[in-house]
C-alpha cells in the first residue's frame with residue numbers, strides 16, 4: 698500500500714493543535730510530537746510553546762544532533778501545501794547569502810581588533826608630531 702503524504706495549510710496545523718495534539722512545523726514538514734513530549738531531552742515545555750507553530754528556526758538554532766533529526770522522522774504526519782512552503786530552509790547557512798547590501802555580520806567585527814591598535818598608533822604619532830611642532834615653534838619665537 699502506498700501512503701499518500703497528507704498536506705496541511707499553516708492554519709490547519711494551528712487549528713488542529715491543542716494540549717492533547719501537539720503539532721509543529723519543521724522545514725515544511727508537519728510533525729505530531731504529542732507522544733514525544735515526556736521523552737524530549739529539551740523538555741516538554743519548549744515543545745508546547747511551539748505548538749501549532751513553525752519551529753524550523755528555533756529547532757536549528759538549538760543545534761539538534763543528527764540523531765535528533767533521525768528521531769524526528771518518526772513523528773512526521775504530513776507536509777505543508779506547496780504554496781505555503783518556504784523555499785529556503787531557515788538554517789544559519791541561508792543567512793550568509795544575505796550579507797550583501799551592507800548588513801553587518803558578527804564575523805565582520807573580528808577584524809576590528811586590528812583597527813584599535815592601528816588607530817592608537819596613528820593617534821600617538823599625530824600627538825607626538827603636534828607637540829614637537831608646537832615646542833619647536835615656541836623655541837623659535
Ligand code: HEM
Nearest residue numbers: 730738739743747752755756759760761762765768769772
Ligand atoms: C520532533 C521534534 C524534536 C525532536 C525529535 C527533538 C529531539 C531532541 C534531542 C534528541 C535532544 C538532545 C540533544 C540532541 O541530541 O540534539 C533535544 C534537545 C533539545 N531540544 Fe529538541 N527535539 C525536537 C523538537 C524541538 C523543538 C521544536 C525545540 C524548540 C522549540 C526543541 C528544543 C530543544 C532544546 C532546548 C534542547 C536542549 C538542548 C541542550 O540542553 O543543549 N526541540 N531535542
